[in-house]
Amino acid sequence: MKAFILATTLLATSSWATTPCGLKGDVAQRISDCKETADARGEFQLVTRTAKGEEIYKGARTGVIWSADLISPKNYLSDKLDTICKKQHSELGGLKLNWILPPVERYIQALKYDIQSSLPGVSQREYWTSTADSFYVNSRYIFEGANTYKPDSKGRYTFRHLEIEDGHAYVKCIVETIQ
Numbered sequence: 001m002k003a004f005i006l007a008t009t010l011l012a013t014s015s016w017a018t019t020p021c022g023l024k025g026d027v028a029q030r031i032s033d034c035k036e037t038a039d040a041r042g043e044f045q046l047v048t049r050t051a052k053g054e055e056i057y058k059g060a061r062t063g064v065i066w067s068a069d070l071i072s073p074k075n076y077l078s079d080k081l082d083t084i085c086k087k088q089h090s091e092l093g094g095l096k097l098n099w100i101l102p103p104v105e106r107y108i109q110a111l112k113y114d115i116q117s118s119l120p121g122v123s124q125r126e127y128w129t130s131t132a133d134s135f136y137v138n139s140r141y142i143f144e145g146a147n148t149y150k151p152d153s154k155g156r157y158t159f160r161h162l163e164i165e166d167g168h169a170y171v172k173c174i175v176e177t178i179q
Helices: 001-015 027-034 104-111
Strands: 044-050 054-057 128-131 139-146 162-164
Touching: 054 128, 104 128, 104 139
Parallel strands: none
Antiparallel strands: 044 054, 128 139, 139 162
């Protein structure tokens, strides 16, 4: 009986148990196609859900499109993260847009819209940003999904950095739709 309950729970909560949507058209058409199948995620609108369960979201107020997480943690140098978002990945949902590795400022902006609980998996992972630490030039800041970020008295946030030679973290790519 316990095995049956566990299997039922896994089926109900696994991403592959959801219906694909937003597989064709421009971003607006894809959002419209996904409206009926999407859970309410506040600021974030579901753009695409692939057959593998990979979900791409767009910030309603920011216009930033967030990819699904690339499959596994990556090393900045050996996985060539400076160009990784330019390649085709299934986690980009077939959207042929100008994907980039997000700067730390995009994560700060997304904190205001509760990215950690709104986008799947974010609260459990660490992500590379494109922003170099100004003192440690061979490192990049990372966004820690489990961290409770609070601005200091001047409104600044503190981020940890990883060395680009040996650090590993997940990757989310973004598209800036509002310039």
